[in-house]
Amino acid sequence: MDGGDGDALMQRLQAGAARVEATLEALLPASSAPYAKVIEAMRYSSLDGGKRLRPFLAVESAALFDVPEARALRAGAAVEMVHCYSLVHDDLPAMDDSDLRRGRLTAHKRFDEAIAILAGDGLLTEAFAVLADSATHPSADVRIALVAALAQAGGKDGMVGGQMVDISPDRHDLDLDGIKTLQALKTGALIGFSCQAGAILGQASAEDRARLTGYAADLGLCFQIVDDLLDVTSTAEDLGKPAGQDIEMGKATFVGMLGVEGARAEAERLAESAAERLASFGPRAQTLRQLTRFVLERSN
Structure with a gap:
Protein backbone atom coordinates (compact mmCIF):
# COMPACT_ATOMS: atom_id res chain seq x y z
CA MET A 1 0.00 0.00 0.00
CA ASP A 2 1.26 3.48 -0.85
CA GLY A 3 2.57 5.26 2.24
CA GLY A 4 0.13 8.16 1.98
CA ASP A 5 -2.82 5.85 1.39
CA GLY A 6 -1.69 3.63 4.25
CA ASP A 7 -1.41 6.54 6.67
CA ALA A 8 -4.81 7.87 5.67
CA LEU A 9 -6.40 4.44 6.11
CA MET A 10 -4.77 3.93 9.50
CA GLN A 11 -6.10 7.30 10.65
CA ARG A 12 -9.56 6.34 9.41
CA LEU A 13 -9.36 2.94 11.13
CA GLN A 14 -8.24 4.51 14.41
CA ALA A 15 -10.95 7.17 14.27
CA GLY A 16 -13.53 4.52 13.42
CA ALA A 17 -12.37 2.30 16.28
CA ALA A 18 -12.70 5.21 18.69
CA ARG A 19 -16.29 5.84 17.57
CA VAL A 20 -17.12 2.13 17.92
CA GLU A 21 -15.53 2.13 21.37
CA ALA A 22 -17.71 5.07 22.40
CA THR A 23 -20.80 3.31 21.04
CA LEU A 24 -19.99 0.09 22.91
CA GLU A 25 -19.29 2.07 26.07
CA ALA A 26 -22.72 3.70 25.82
CA LEU A 27 -24.46 0.39 25.10
CA LEU A 28 -22.66 -1.46 27.92
CA PRO A 29 -22.48 1.00 30.83
CA ALA A 30 -20.89 -0.03 34.12
CA SER A 31 -23.38 -1.14 36.75
CA SER A 32 -23.73 -1.60 40.49
CA ALA A 33 -26.53 -4.15 40.12
CA PRO A 34 -26.29 -7.54 41.87
CA TYR A 35 -25.16 -9.00 38.54
CA ALA A 36 -22.56 -6.28 37.99
CA LYS A 37 -19.72 -8.81 37.74
CA VAL A 38 -21.02 -10.22 34.47
CA ILE A 39 -21.36 -6.70 33.06
CA GLU A 40 -17.78 -6.02 34.12
CA ALA A 41 -16.71 -9.17 32.28
CA MET A 42 -18.71 -8.16 29.19
CA ARG A 43 -17.01 -4.77 29.19
CA TYR A 44 -13.58 -6.34 29.76
CA SER A 45 -14.14 -8.64 26.79
CA SER A 46 -15.39 -6.01 24.35
CA LEU A 47 -13.75 -2.68 25.26
CA ASP A 48 -10.18 -1.44 24.91
CA GLY A 49 -8.91 -3.74 22.23
CA GLY A 50 -9.07 -5.25 18.77
CA LYS A 51 -8.86 -3.87 15.26
CA ARG A 52 -12.63 -3.30 15.08
CA LEU A 53 -12.50 -4.53 11.49
CA ARG A 54 -16.08 -5.80 11.43
CA PRO A 55 -17.74 -2.60 12.64
CA PHE A 56 -15.46 -0.63 10.32
CA LEU A 57 -16.80 -2.68 7.41
CA ALA A 58 -20.36 -2.05 8.57
CA VAL A 59 -19.81 1.71 8.75
CA GLU A 60 -17.95 1.94 5.42
CA SER A 61 -20.45 -0.23 3.55
CA ALA A 62 -23.29 1.85 4.99
CA ALA A 63 -21.56 5.02 3.78
CA LEU A 64 -21.92 3.75 0.19
CA PHE A 65 -25.68 4.23 0.60
CA ASP A 66 -25.63 7.45 2.64
CA VAL A 67 -26.78 5.75 5.85
CA PRO A 68 -26.46 8.01 8.92
CA GLU A 69 -23.32 6.98 10.77
CA ALA A 70 -25.08 6.64 14.13
CA ARG A 71 -27.19 3.81 12.72
CA ALA A 72 -24.20 2.12 11.12
CA LEU A 73 -22.25 2.34 14.38
CA ARG A 74 -25.02 0.52 16.22
CA ALA A 75 -24.98 -2.28 13.65
CA GLY A 76 -21.19 -2.33 13.88
CA ALA A 77 -21.32 -2.50 17.68
CA ALA A 78 -23.76 -5.41 17.46
CA VAL A 79 -21.50 -7.47 15.22
CA GLU A 80 -18.52 -6.61 17.42
CA MET A 81 -20.42 -7.92 20.44
CA VAL A 82 -21.00 -11.21 18.63
CA HIS A 83 -17.36 -11.35 17.56
CA CYS A 84 -16.17 -10.69 21.12
CA TYR A 85 -18.53 -13.31 22.55
CA SER A 86 -17.05 -15.83 20.12
CA LEU A 87 -13.53 -14.98 21.27
CA VAL A 88 -14.47 -15.40 24.94
CA HIS A 89 -15.91 -18.85 24.24
CA ASP A 90 -13.11 -19.85 21.83
CA ASP A 91 -10.54 -19.13 24.54
CA LEU A 92 -12.18 -21.41 27.12
CA PRO A 93 -10.40 -24.61 28.21
CA ALA A 94 -13.07 -26.66 26.43
CA MET A 95 -12.18 -24.95 23.13
CA ASP A 96 -8.72 -23.46 22.43
CA ASP A 97 -7.65 -23.17 26.09
CA SER A 98 -5.89 -19.82 25.60
CA ASP A 99 -4.46 -17.62 28.33
CA LEU A 100 -3.93 -14.45 26.26
CA ARG A 101 -6.17 -12.38 24.00
CA ARG A 102 -5.25 -8.96 22.62
CA GLY A 103 -2.15 -8.93 24.81
CA ARG A 104 -3.91 -9.47 28.13
CA LEU A 105 -5.52 -12.27 30.12
CA THR A 106 -8.47 -14.01 28.53
CA ALA A 107 -11.84 -13.57 30.23
CA HIS A 108 -11.81 -16.93 31.99
CA LYS A 109 -8.34 -16.18 33.37
CA ARG A 110 -9.25 -12.64 34.44
CA PHE A 111 -12.51 -13.79 36.06
CA ASP A 112 -13.40 -17.50 35.98
CA GLU A 113 -14.91 -19.95 33.51
CA ALA A 114 -18.50 -19.54 34.67
CA ILE A 115 -18.39 -15.75 34.47
CA ALA A 116 -16.67 -15.92 31.06
CA ILE A 117 -19.42 -18.17 29.71
CA LEU A 118 -22.10 -15.83 31.03
CA ALA A 119 -20.26 -12.78 29.65
CA GLY A 120 -20.19 -14.38 26.20
CA ASP A 121 -23.88 -15.24 26.47
CA GLY A 122 -24.61 -11.67 27.55
CA LEU A 123 -22.74 -10.13 24.63
CA LEU A 124 -24.48 -12.39 22.12
CA THR A 125 -27.93 -11.59 23.48
CA GLU A 126 -27.28 -7.85 23.78
CA ALA A 127 -26.26 -7.70 20.11
CA PHE A 128 -29.78 -8.63 19.01
CA ALA A 129 -31.33 -6.16 21.44
CA VAL A 130 -29.25 -3.42 19.80
CA LEU A 131 -30.35 -4.38 16.28
CA ALA A 132 -34.01 -4.66 17.33
CA ASP A 133 -34.05 -1.15 18.80
CA SER A 134 -35.66 1.59 16.68
CA ALA A 135 -32.52 3.71 17.18
CA THR A 136 -30.79 1.35 14.73
CA HIS A 137 -33.39 2.02 12.02
CA PRO A 138 -36.96 3.38 12.10
CA SER A 139 -38.21 0.60 9.80
CA ALA A 140 -39.18 -2.64 11.54
CA ASP A 141 -38.59 -4.49 8.27
CA VAL A 142 -34.99 -3.29 8.16
CA ARG A 143 -34.42 -4.23 11.80
CA ILE A 144 -35.88 -7.69 11.23
CA ALA A 145 -33.62 -8.13 8.21
CA LEU A 146 -30.59 -7.18 10.31
CA VAL A 147 -31.55 -9.59 13.09
CA ALA A 148 -32.14 -12.42 10.62
CA ALA A 149 -28.85 -11.80 8.82
CA LEU A 150 -26.82 -11.73 12.04
CA ALA A 151 -28.54 -14.87 13.31
CA GLN A 152 -27.64 -16.60 10.05
CA ALA A 153 -24.02 -15.41 10.18
CA GLY A 154 -23.52 -16.26 13.85
CA GLY A 155 -25.51 -19.49 14.10
CA LYS A 156 -25.35 -23.11 13.02
CA ASP A 157 -25.02 -22.22 9.33
CA GLY A 158 -22.31 -19.66 10.05
CA MET A 159 -19.82 -19.08 12.85
CA VAL A 160 -21.15 -21.74 15.26
CA GLY A 161 -21.16 -24.32 12.48
CA GLY A 162 -17.62 -23.35 11.57
CA GLN A 163 -16.49 -23.71 15.17
CA MET A 164 -18.09 -27.16 15.29
CA LYS A 186 -16.11 -19.51 11.14
CA THR A 187 -14.51 -16.23 10.04
CA GLY A 188 -16.13 -15.18 6.78
CA ALA A 189 -19.75 -15.26 7.90
CA LEU A 190 -19.44 -12.35 10.35
CA ILE A 191 -17.32 -10.38 7.89
CA GLY A 192 -20.05 -11.02 5.34
CA PHE A 193 -22.72 -9.75 7.72
CA SER A 194 -20.66 -6.64 8.41
CA CYS A 195 -20.73 -5.69 4.73
CA GLN A 196 -24.35 -6.72 4.33
CA ALA A 197 -25.40 -4.64 7.34
CA GLY A 198 -24.58 -1.43 5.51
CA ALA A 199 -26.52 -2.54 2.47
CA ILE A 200 -29.51 -3.59 4.60
CA LEU A 201 -29.52 -0.28 6.46
CA GLY A 202 -29.33 1.52 3.11
CA GLN A 203 -32.04 -0.67 1.58
CA ALA A 204 -29.68 -1.29 -1.32
CA SER A 205 -30.46 -3.15 -4.53
CA ALA A 206 -29.95 -6.90 -4.86
CA GLU A 207 -27.10 -6.21 -7.29
CA ASP A 208 -25.23 -3.99 -4.85
CA ARG A 209 -25.76 -6.49 -2.05
CA ALA A 210 -24.34 -9.23 -4.25
CA ARG A 211 -21.25 -7.14 -4.99
CA LEU A 212 -20.64 -6.60 -1.29
CA THR A 213 -21.23 -10.30 -0.60
CA GLY A 214 -18.51 -11.20 -3.10
CA TYR A 215 -16.16 -8.59 -1.66
CA ALA A 216 -16.71 -9.89 1.87
CA ALA A 217 -16.15 -13.52 0.81
CA ASP A 218 -12.79 -12.70 -0.74
CA LEU A 219 -11.77 -10.43 2.11
CA GLY A 220 -12.73 -12.96 4.78
CA LEU A 221 -10.71 -15.74 3.15
CA CYS A 222 -7.74 -13.41 2.68
CA PHE A 223 -7.99 -12.45 6.36
CA GLN A 224 -7.88 -16.10 7.45
CA ILE A 225 -4.95 -17.00 5.19
CA VAL A 226 -3.00 -14.09 6.65
CA ASP A 227 -3.98 -15.34 10.13
CA ASP A 228 -2.51 -18.76 9.25
CA LEU A 229 0.65 -17.10 7.96
CA LEU A 230 1.03 -15.01 11.11
CA ASP A 231 0.52 -18.10 13.25
CA VAL A 232 3.73 -19.61 11.81
CA THR A 233 5.78 -16.46 11.18
CA SER A 234 5.06 -14.27 14.24
CA THR A 235 5.57 -14.44 17.98
CA ALA A 236 3.00 -14.41 20.75
CA GLU A 237 4.29 -10.96 21.71
CA ASP A 238 3.59 -9.63 18.20
CA LEU A 239 0.18 -11.27 17.98
CA GLY A 240 -1.03 -10.56 21.50
CA LYS A 241 -2.13 -14.21 21.72
CA PRO A 242 -0.43 -17.62 21.56
CA ALA A 243 1.36 -18.39 18.29
CA GLY A 244 1.79 -21.76 16.61
CA GLN A 245 -1.30 -23.32 18.21
CA ASP A 246 -2.70 -24.76 14.97
CA ILE A 247 0.55 -26.58 14.23
CA GLU A 248 0.78 -27.89 17.79
CA MET A 249 -2.79 -29.21 17.55
CA GLY A 250 -2.17 -30.77 14.13
CA LYS A 251 -4.89 -28.76 12.39
CA ALA A 252 -5.01 -28.54 8.60
CA THR A 253 -4.31 -24.94 7.53
CA PHE A 254 -3.78 -22.95 4.35
CA VAL A 255 -0.06 -22.75 5.10
CA GLY A 256 0.10 -26.49 5.66
CA MET A 257 -1.62 -27.10 2.33
CA LEU A 258 -0.02 -24.40 0.19
CA GLY A 259 3.24 -23.58 1.97
CA VAL A 260 4.17 -20.09 3.09
CA GLU A 261 4.78 -18.69 -0.40
CA GLY A 262 1.72 -20.39 -1.89
CA ALA A 263 -0.47 -19.06 0.89
CA ARG A 264 0.90 -15.53 0.41
CA ALA A 265 0.18 -15.73 -3.32
CA GLU A 266 -3.39 -16.89 -2.70
CA ALA A 267 -3.95 -14.10 -0.15
CA GLU A 268 -2.68 -11.57 -2.71
CA ARG A 269 -5.03 -12.94 -5.37
CA LEU A 270 -8.01 -12.71 -3.02
CA ALA A 271 -7.15 -9.14 -1.99
CA GLU A 272 -7.04 -8.08 -5.65
CA SER A 273 -10.29 -9.89 -6.40
CA ALA A 274 -12.03 -8.24 -3.45
CA ALA A 275 -10.98 -4.77 -4.62
CA GLU A 276 -12.14 -5.46 -8.17
CA ARG A 277 -15.63 -6.39 -6.96
CA LEU A 278 -16.15 -2.78 -5.85
CA ALA A 279 -15.56 -1.23 -9.28
CA SER A 280 -19.18 -0.19 -9.82
CA PHE A 281 -19.16 1.90 -6.62
CA GLY A 282 -16.42 4.15 -7.98
CA PRO A 283 -14.51 6.51 -5.66
CA ARG A 284 -17.03 6.02 -2.86
CA ALA A 285 -15.54 2.58 -2.18
CA GLN A 286 -11.91 3.73 -2.05
CA THR A 287 -11.58 3.05 1.68
CA LEU A 288 -12.96 -0.48 1.28
CA ARG A 289 -10.48 -1.07 -1.55
CA GLN A 290 -7.59 0.15 0.59
CA LEU A 291 -8.75 -2.13 3.37
CA THR A 292 -7.93 -5.18 1.25
CA ARG A 293 -4.25 -4.17 1.36
CA PHE A 294 -4.42 -3.54 5.09
CA VAL A 295 -5.79 -7.05 5.66
CA LEU A 296 -3.14 -8.51 3.38
CA GLU A 297 -0.22 -6.65 4.94
CA ARG A 298 -1.22 -6.64 8.63
CA SER A 299 1.24 -7.94 11.23
CA ASN A 300 -1.17 -9.01 13.98
Missing part, protein backbone atom coordinates in the same frame (compact mmCIF):
# COMPACT_ATOMS: atom_id res chain seq x y z
CA VAL A 165 -16.05 -28.23 12.27
CA ASP A 166 -12.95 -26.66 13.83
CA ILE A 167 -13.16 -28.75 17.01
CA SER A 168 -14.20 -31.92 15.17
CA PRO A 169 -11.68 -34.79 14.81
CA ASP A 170 -12.17 -34.43 11.05
CA ARG A 171 -10.55 -30.98 11.26
CA HIS A 172 -7.12 -32.57 10.99
CA ASP A 173 -7.95 -34.26 7.68
CA LEU A 174 -9.61 -31.43 5.75
CA ASP A 175 -8.51 -30.83 2.18
CA LEU A 176 -8.12 -27.33 0.73
CA ASP A 177 -11.81 -27.02 -0.20
CA GLY A 178 -12.73 -28.19 3.29
CA ILE A 179 -10.53 -25.54 4.89
CA LYS A 180 -12.10 -22.86 2.68
CA THR A 181 -15.59 -24.00 3.70
CA LEU A 182 -14.61 -24.03 7.37
CA GLN A 183 -13.20 -20.53 7.27
CA ALA A 184 -16.10 -19.17 5.22
CA LEU A 185 -18.30 -20.24 8.13
Whole structure:
Protein backbone atom coordinates (compact mmCIF):
# COMPACT_ATOMS: atom_id res chain seq x y z
CA MET A 1 0.00 0.00 0.00
CA ASP A 2 1.26 3.48 -0.85
CA GLY A 3 2.57 5.26 2.24
CA GLY A 4 0.13 8.16 1.98
CA ASP A 5 -2.82 5.85 1.39
CA GLY A 6 -1.69 3.63 4.25
CA ASP A 7 -1.41 6.54 6.67
CA ALA A 8 -4.81 7.87 5.67
CA LEU A 9 -6.40 4.44 6.11
CA MET A 10 -4.77 3.93 9.50
CA GLN A 11 -6.10 7.30 10.65
CA ARG A 12 -9.56 6.34 9.41
CA LEU A 13 -9.36 2.94 11.13
CA GLN A 14 -8.24 4.51 14.41
CA ALA A 15 -10.95 7.17 14.27
CA GLY A 16 -13.53 4.52 13.42
CA ALA A 17 -12.37 2.30 16.28
CA ALA A 18 -12.70 5.21 18.69
CA ARG A 19 -16.29 5.84 17.57
CA VAL A 20 -17.12 2.13 17.92
CA GLU A 21 -15.53 2.13 21.37
CA ALA A 22 -17.71 5.07 22.40
CA THR A 23 -20.80 3.31 21.04
CA LEU A 24 -19.99 0.09 22.91
CA GLU A 25 -19.29 2.07 26.07
CA ALA A 26 -22.72 3.70 25.82
CA LEU A 27 -24.46 0.39 25.10
CA LEU A 28 -22.66 -1.46 27.92
CA PRO A 29 -22.48 1.00 30.83
CA ALA A 30 -20.89 -0.03 34.12
CA SER A 31 -23.38 -1.14 36.75
CA SER A 32 -23.73 -1.60 40.49
CA ALA A 33 -26.53 -4.15 40.12
CA PRO A 34 -26.29 -7.54 41.87
CA TYR A 35 -25.16 -9.00 38.54
CA ALA A 36 -22.56 -6.28 37.99
CA LYS A 37 -19.72 -8.81 37.74
CA VAL A 38 -21.02 -10.22 34.47
CA ILE A 39 -21.36 -6.70 33.06
CA GLU A 40 -17.78 -6.02 34.12
CA ALA A 41 -16.71 -9.17 32.28
CA MET A 42 -18.71 -8.16 29.19
CA ARG A 43 -17.01 -4.77 29.19
CA TYR A 44 -13.58 -6.34 29.76
CA SER A 45 -14.14 -8.64 26.79
CA SER A 46 -15.39 -6.01 24.35
CA LEU A 47 -13.75 -2.68 25.26
CA ASP A 48 -10.18 -1.44 24.91
CA GLY A 49 -8.91 -3.74 22.23
CA GLY A 50 -9.07 -5.25 18.77
CA LYS A 51 -8.86 -3.87 15.26
CA ARG A 52 -12.63 -3.30 15.08
CA LEU A 53 -12.50 -4.53 11.49
CA ARG A 54 -16.08 -5.80 11.43
CA PRO A 55 -17.74 -2.60 12.64
CA PHE A 56 -15.46 -0.63 10.32
CA LEU A 57 -16.80 -2.68 7.41
CA ALA A 58 -20.36 -2.05 8.57
CA VAL A 59 -19.81 1.71 8.75
CA GLU A 60 -17.95 1.94 5.42
CA SER A 61 -20.45 -0.23 3.55
CA ALA A 62 -23.29 1.85 4.99
CA ALA A 63 -21.56 5.02 3.78
CA LEU A 64 -21.92 3.75 0.19
CA PHE A 65 -25.68 4.23 0.60
CA ASP A 66 -25.63 7.45 2.64
CA VAL A 67 -26.78 5.75 5.85
CA PRO A 68 -26.46 8.01 8.92
CA GLU A 69 -23.32 6.98 10.77
CA ALA A 70 -25.08 6.64 14.13
CA ARG A 71 -27.19 3.81 12.72
CA ALA A 72 -24.20 2.12 11.12
CA LEU A 73 -22.25 2.34 14.38
CA ARG A 74 -25.02 0.52 16.22
CA ALA A 75 -24.98 -2.28 13.65
CA GLY A 76 -21.19 -2.33 13.88
CA ALA A 77 -21.32 -2.50 17.68
CA ALA A 78 -23.76 -5.41 17.46
CA VAL A 79 -21.50 -7.47 15.22
CA GLU A 80 -18.52 -6.61 17.42
CA MET A 81 -20.42 -7.92 20.44
CA VAL A 82 -21.00 -11.21 18.63
CA HIS A 83 -17.36 -11.35 17.56
CA CYS A 84 -16.17 -10.69 21.12
CA TYR A 85 -18.53 -13.31 22.55
CA SER A 86 -17.05 -15.83 20.12
CA LEU A 87 -13.53 -14.98 21.27
CA VAL A 88 -14.47 -15.40 24.94
CA HIS A 89 -15.91 -18.85 24.24
CA ASP A 90 -13.11 -19.85 21.83
CA ASP A 91 -10.54 -19.13 24.54
CA LEU A 92 -12.18 -21.41 27.12
CA PRO A 93 -10.40 -24.61 28.21
CA ALA A 94 -13.07 -26.66 26.43
CA MET A 95 -12.18 -24.95 23.13
CA ASP A 96 -8.72 -23.46 22.43
CA ASP A 97 -7.65 -23.17 26.09
CA SER A 98 -5.89 -19.82 25.60
CA ASP A 99 -4.46 -17.62 28.33
CA LEU A 100 -3.93 -14.45 26.26
CA ARG A 101 -6.17 -12.38 24.00
CA ARG A 102 -5.25 -8.96 22.62
CA GLY A 103 -2.15 -8.93 24.81
CA ARG A 104 -3.91 -9.47 28.13
CA LEU A 105 -5.52 -12.27 30.12
CA THR A 106 -8.47 -14.01 28.53
CA ALA A 107 -11.84 -13.57 30.23
CA HIS A 108 -11.81 -16.93 31.99
CA LYS A 109 -8.34 -16.18 33.37
CA ARG A 110 -9.25 -12.64 34.44
CA PHE A 111 -12.51 -13.79 36.06
CA ASP A 112 -13.40 -17.50 35.98
CA GLU A 113 -14.91 -19.95 33.51
CA ALA A 114 -18.50 -19.54 34.67
CA ILE A 115 -18.39 -15.75 34.47
CA ALA A 116 -16.67 -15.92 31.06
CA ILE A 117 -19.42 -18.17 29.71
CA LEU A 118 -22.10 -15.83 31.03
CA ALA A 119 -20.26 -12.78 29.65
CA GLY A 120 -20.19 -14.38 26.20
CA ASP A 121 -23.88 -15.24 26.47
CA GLY A 122 -24.61 -11.67 27.55
CA LEU A 123 -22.74 -10.13 24.63
CA LEU A 124 -24.48 -12.39 22.12
CA THR A 125 -27.93 -11.59 23.48
CA GLU A 126 -27.28 -7.85 23.78
CA ALA A 127 -26.26 -7.70 20.11
CA PHE A 128 -29.78 -8.63 19.01
CA ALA A 129 -31.33 -6.16 21.44
CA VAL A 130 -29.25 -3.42 19.80
CA LEU A 131 -30.35 -4.38 16.28
CA ALA A 132 -34.01 -4.66 17.33
CA ASP A 133 -34.05 -1.15 18.80
CA SER A 134 -35.66 1.59 16.68
CA ALA A 135 -32.52 3.71 17.18
CA THR A 136 -30.79 1.35 14.73
CA HIS A 137 -33.39 2.02 12.02
CA PRO A 138 -36.96 3.38 12.10
CA SER A 139 -38.21 0.60 9.80
CA ALA A 140 -39.18 -2.64 11.54
CA ASP A 141 -38.59 -4.49 8.27
CA VAL A 142 -34.99 -3.29 8.16
CA ARG A 143 -34.42 -4.23 11.80
CA ILE A 144 -35.88 -7.69 11.23
CA ALA A 145 -33.62 -8.13 8.21
CA LEU A 146 -30.59 -7.18 10.31
CA VAL A 147 -31.55 -9.59 13.09
CA ALA A 148 -32.14 -12.42 10.62
CA ALA A 149 -28.85 -11.80 8.82
CA LEU A 150 -26.82 -11.73 12.04
CA ALA A 151 -28.54 -14.87 13.31
CA GLN A 152 -27.64 -16.60 10.05
CA ALA A 153 -24.02 -15.41 10.18
CA GLY A 154 -23.52 -16.26 13.85
CA GLY A 155 -25.51 -19.49 14.10
CA LYS A 156 -25.35 -23.11 13.02
CA ASP A 157 -25.02 -22.22 9.33
CA GLY A 158 -22.31 -19.66 10.05
CA MET A 159 -19.82 -19.08 12.85
CA VAL A 160 -21.15 -21.74 15.26
CA GLY A 161 -21.16 -24.32 12.48
CA GLY A 162 -17.62 -23.35 11.57
CA GLN A 163 -16.49 -23.71 15.17
CA MET A 164 -18.09 -27.16 15.29
CA VAL A 165 -16.05 -28.23 12.27
CA ASP A 166 -12.95 -26.66 13.83
CA ILE A 167 -13.16 -28.75 17.01
CA SER A 168 -14.20 -31.92 15.17
CA PRO A 169 -11.68 -34.79 14.81
CA ASP A 170 -12.17 -34.43 11.05
CA ARG A 171 -10.55 -30.98 11.26
CA HIS A 172 -7.12 -32.57 10.99
CA ASP A 173 -7.95 -34.26 7.68
CA LEU A 174 -9.61 -31.43 5.75
CA ASP A 175 -8.51 -30.83 2.18
CA LEU A 176 -8.12 -27.33 0.73
CA ASP A 177 -11.81 -27.02 -0.20
CA GLY A 178 -12.73 -28.19 3.29
CA ILE A 179 -10.53 -25.54 4.89
CA LYS A 180 -12.10 -22.86 2.68
CA THR A 181 -15.59 -24.00 3.70
CA LEU A 182 -14.61 -24.03 7.37
CA GLN A 183 -13.20 -20.53 7.27
CA ALA A 184 -16.10 -19.17 5.22
CA LEU A 185 -18.30 -20.24 8.13
CA LYS A 186 -16.11 -19.51 11.14
CA THR A 187 -14.51 -16.23 10.04
CA GLY A 188 -16.13 -15.18 6.78
CA ALA A 189 -19.75 -15.26 7.90
CA LEU A 190 -19.44 -12.35 10.35
CA ILE A 191 -17.32 -10.38 7.89
CA GLY A 192 -20.05 -11.02 5.34
CA PHE A 193 -22.72 -9.75 7.72
CA SER A 194 -20.66 -6.64 8.41
CA CYS A 195 -20.73 -5.69 4.73
CA GLN A 196 -24.35 -6.72 4.33
CA ALA A 197 -25.40 -4.64 7.34
CA GLY A 198 -24.58 -1.43 5.51
CA ALA A 199 -26.52 -2.54 2.47
CA ILE A 200 -29.51 -3.59 4.60
CA LEU A 201 -29.52 -0.28 6.46
CA GLY A 202 -29.33 1.52 3.11
CA GLN A 203 -32.04 -0.67 1.58
CA ALA A 204 -29.68 -1.29 -1.32
CA SER A 205 -30.46 -3.15 -4.53
CA ALA A 206 -29.95 -6.90 -4.86
CA GLU A 207 -27.10 -6.21 -7.29
CA ASP A 208 -25.23 -3.99 -4.85
CA ARG A 209 -25.76 -6.49 -2.05
CA ALA A 210 -24.34 -9.23 -4.25
CA ARG A 211 -21.25 -7.14 -4.99
CA LEU A 212 -20.64 -6.60 -1.29
CA THR A 213 -21.23 -10.30 -0.60
CA GLY A 214 -18.51 -11.20 -3.10
CA TYR A 215 -16.16 -8.59 -1.66
CA ALA A 216 -16.71 -9.89 1.87
CA ALA A 217 -16.15 -13.52 0.81
CA ASP A 218 -12.79 -12.70 -0.74
CA LEU A 219 -11.77 -10.43 2.11
CA GLY A 220 -12.73 -12.96 4.78
CA LEU A 221 -10.71 -15.74 3.15
CA CYS A 222 -7.74 -13.41 2.68
CA PHE A 223 -7.99 -12.45 6.36
CA GLN A 224 -7.88 -16.10 7.45
CA ILE A 225 -4.95 -17.00 5.19
CA VAL A 226 -3.00 -14.09 6.65
CA ASP A 227 -3.98 -15.34 10.13
CA ASP A 228 -2.51 -18.76 9.25
CA LEU A 229 0.65 -17.10 7.96
CA LEU A 230 1.03 -15.01 11.11
CA ASP A 231 0.52 -18.10 13.25
CA VAL A 232 3.73 -19.61 11.81
CA THR A 233 5.78 -16.46 11.18
CA SER A 234 5.06 -14.27 14.24
CA THR A 235 5.57 -14.44 17.98
CA ALA A 236 3.00 -14.41 20.75
CA GLU A 237 4.29 -10.96 21.71
CA ASP A 238 3.59 -9.63 18.20
CA LEU A 239 0.18 -11.27 17.98
CA GLY A 240 -1.03 -10.56 21.50
CA LYS A 241 -2.13 -14.21 21.72
CA PRO A 242 -0.43 -17.62 21.56
CA ALA A 243 1.36 -18.39 18.29
CA GLY A 244 1.79 -21.76 16.61
CA GLN A 245 -1.30 -23.32 18.21
CA ASP A 246 -2.70 -24.76 14.97
CA ILE A 247 0.55 -26.58 14.23
CA GLU A 248 0.78 -27.89 17.79
CA MET A 249 -2.79 -29.21 17.55
CA GLY A 250 -2.17 -30.77 14.13
CA LYS A 251 -4.89 -28.76 12.39
CA ALA A 252 -5.01 -28.54 8.60
CA THR A 253 -4.31 -24.94 7.53
CA PHE A 254 -3.78 -22.95 4.35
CA VAL A 255 -0.06 -22.75 5.10
CA GLY A 256 0.10 -26.49 5.66
CA MET A 257 -1.62 -27.10 2.33
CA LEU A 258 -0.02 -24.40 0.19
CA GLY A 259 3.24 -23.58 1.97
CA VAL A 260 4.17 -20.09 3.09
CA GLU A 261 4.78 -18.69 -0.40
CA GLY A 262 1.72 -20.39 -1.89
CA ALA A 263 -0.47 -19.06 0.89
CA ARG A 264 0.90 -15.53 0.41
CA ALA A 265 0.18 -15.73 -3.32
CA GLU A 266 -3.39 -16.89 -2.70
CA ALA A 267 -3.95 -14.10 -0.15
CA GLU A 268 -2.68 -11.57 -2.71
CA ARG A 269 -5.03 -12.94 -5.37
CA LEU A 270 -8.01 -12.71 -3.02
CA ALA A 271 -7.15 -9.14 -1.99
CA GLU A 272 -7.04 -8.08 -5.65
CA SER A 273 -10.29 -9.89 -6.40
CA ALA A 274 -12.03 -8.24 -3.45
CA ALA A 275 -10.98 -4.77 -4.62
CA GLU A 276 -12.14 -5.46 -8.17
CA ARG A 277 -15.63 -6.39 -6.96
CA LEU A 278 -16.15 -2.78 -5.85
CA ALA A 279 -15.56 -1.23 -9.28
CA SER A 280 -19.18 -0.19 -9.82
CA PHE A 281 -19.16 1.90 -6.62
CA GLY A 282 -16.42 4.15 -7.98
CA PRO A 283 -14.51 6.51 -5.66
CA ARG A 284 -17.03 6.02 -2.86
CA ALA A 285 -15.54 2.58 -2.18
CA GLN A 286 -11.91 3.73 -2.05
CA THR A 287 -11.58 3.05 1.68
CA LEU A 288 -12.96 -0.48 1.28
CA ARG A 289 -10.48 -1.07 -1.55
CA GLN A 290 -7.59 0.15 0.59
CA LEU A 291 -8.75 -2.13 3.37
CA THR A 292 -7.93 -5.18 1.25
CA ARG A 293 -4.25 -4.17 1.36
CA PHE A 294 -4.42 -3.54 5.09
CA VAL A 295 -5.79 -7.05 5.66
CA LEU A 296 -3.14 -8.51 3.38
CA GLU A 297 -0.22 -6.65 4.94
CA ARG A 298 -1.22 -6.64 8.63
CA SER A 299 1.24 -7.94 11.23
CA ASN A 300 -1.17 -9.01 13.98
